[in-house]
Amino acid sequence: MKHSLNPVPAQVFRISLAAPDDFEGWRDAARHMIRASIAADRIVWESPSDQTVDLFAQGERNLPSAPADTLQPRASRDFLQLAQSVMLHSDIERFSLMYRTLCRLQSRPRLMEDKADPDVRRMEDLARQVRRDIHKMRAFVRFRAVDESGSEHYVAWFEPEHHILRANAGFFVRRFTTMRWSILTPRGTLHWDGDRLQEGPPATRADAPSGDPVEALWRSYYASIFNPARLKVGAMLKEMPRKYWKNLPEAALIPELIAGAQAREAQMVKAGGQDFGDRPQSLNAIGEGILACRRCDIGCNGTRAVMGEGPQSAALMIVGEQPGDVEEEQGRPFVGPAGQLLRAHLESAGIADRRAYVTNAVKHFKFTPQGKRRLHQNPSAREIDVCRWWLDGERALVRPRIVLALGASAARSLLGKTVSVQKARGVPHVLDDGSELWITTHPSYLLRLQDQGRAEEETKFASGLRKVSVRLSEMSQ
């Protein structure tokens, strides 16, 4: 039969630690109490910041003597490591939890490996919270520079949740060795003068400086690096809970950033790629579509859109820049002076223009009025890119084997990038549908040249067309 329980109420002992993070003190006392075989529930632990409210728990301050022949209690390395973190927690129960676990460790040396054990789990939980607090302090301390007789003193106000200040000092010393800094907290203060670390009494927020001009830059950085199109408030709150916000200069912006996000995203989507819907199934549908298209500024200038012309079975598609004055009036492509010049050259290159489908990169006429005249203006890259939707539609329906681009705008519309016509001409480029792209100058460019220059360019133009003609006959064989 086992010994019956002692009828006399068991003596309770009271142990006072020098500081809430006095691990050495706790370890010495715990060792002693284990050797004296005192169970965990007979010890009341306290420290300057861990005062029990239990008035009856007076407890004996003189610790019992331990028999001389008992062995030193043993603690595994993982217990010690974990306990040093748990010690920094603000939960007053941590001392007895650690002591109870240490007692159990004496008969189960590998207890710490049993991660599902309630005591081990509780210790792991507390240690995790402490580690997180340490990490968050490293992340969220914000120094403010104070100019003191020519040298800068960096001062921060921070409110840690646990007793981590001393344990965290090394990090700030290592990182900011050459600076003079102070970290003020309600639990104590740290001061580093570039050489020595000093501890001071608890401080209040009023002891810390109230601002720093650099914070304006930081706040604007914070607001600018945020992408309103990917709002994920939950993910932010998980890592930067509200309790930290009051000491973060950038956090004041969060509500307005969130509030404005959807409007900003909608704005971006509106300004960006536009939804044209499904691809038109016929050239007629494209012809109707472009008449109503208002997706760029040219489309909105009140002119008539000009649709491409030619057989849908054409092997050659010729793409110009945009309709000119005459084309816009007549509603047909290449009927002005440039068109006449083109036709003449096609004739002499042996490409009857009846066989080609002719169209433009941009469907509306962009101009600036000058008196009664309408002066041609180059379309912008964006306008070309927007209108590419229609040209892509025509290409998908006509499916030419060769596309001839006249000028840089047409080339951009087909390649998606701006190229130098002079460098890109004379050789075939393969397009994504397998067709061949040839690039040459726009005939209106030839019209603007004089004498010698015109003659040279026209020769090059003609030779370009001849090459296309040769390729066409090669392909049709």
Add this chain to the structure above:
Amino acid sequence: MSQLTVLERLEILADAAKYDASCASSGTEKRNSKGGKGVGSTEGMGICHAYAPDGRCISLLKILLTNHCVFDCHYCINRKSSNVRRARFSPQEVVDLTLSFYRRNYIEGLFLSSGIVKSSSHTMEQLIEVARILREEHDFRGYIHLKTIPEADPELVARAGLYADRVSINVELPTVAGLTRLAPDKSAPQIEGAMGSLNEAIVEAKDARKRFRHAPKFAPAGQSTQMIVGADAATDADIVGRASTLYDRFRLRRVYYSAFSPIPDASAVLPLKRPPLMREHRLYQSDWLMRFYGYAPHEVQQAAGNDGMLPLDIDPKLAWALRFRGDFPVDVNRAPRERLLRVPGLGVKAVNALVAARRQRRLRLADVGKLTVSLTKVRPFIITEDWRPVLLTDRADLRRLVTPTARGTQLELFA
């Protein structure tokens, strides 16, 4: 043109930089400012000093030196044909900003990138100059990530690694066709060539450090890359395949995925529908499976559906398990670690804890419950001392039972 203030330029150049997903400051050598003239330390784990409402970590001052650019990549806000406001910083201005942010403990260091001005080599020289001033003139020991320009002189690219902790080159798009269409000025062979030579330099420097203690360090945090998801036709299976090739060939530390997101003044050539943010998340999860859970790339691809896309409503690990039910249930008390890692709902930490705990005693379902978030998700796939999922693994509606309810769709409310 009136001169813009530092604040205005910071706004423009930070706004221009935010489409780079990476803000990591981890994985470099340990160092501190003791015995030095400047500030800075790196202690392995990076620190996120703030989080933006997009849930992304702000660890580094992430800016462009300039957003002027001679390239015309359609997905990029800084492309030549875009109408954004342009600005530039001098190298010294970036240095001053970095230091004044660092001293106030706002950041871990600098992530510097740039639009291409004048020439690729000129731009690269400017980026390196910033890093050089920080390291040599200010003895800055914090983290530096330099975006490298593949078209620049290889010698310059190699110099970047002497000052930077991490160097990166963006592959931009998972397919060559996508790159040709959306980044017509870039070339895939050139990008891969530059990644290859960076890798050689990193390996060489590591090797030299083994033999000579004072051999120069070269990008101790390695190289990473980023690709845009959802701007071209690549499927998830394509992307996973591409990423794993990149990991193998260039020993990358990370491949970042960036779901193509609307940008101000977007090009008309871009697709109109943005991919769900969840797709990016699933790709990161599949990346994790390959890096930490021992899945081969083709196994991750098996988790994708017939269309090559990973399911959005469940994670790829669960998707794989549902496909290969024959591999389950796994006995928690007996199975090797690799098999436990395949159980949906068990993370690396939980598996380690289970393996340690089962040396002590036979584990019961309640023990597993203490170490995981959701027992419901795990239960159909495991055997414990007191539990055996007799029919569960074969049930036709298993997927519904373990699918988190409507979470995927809720996230998309904001999309």
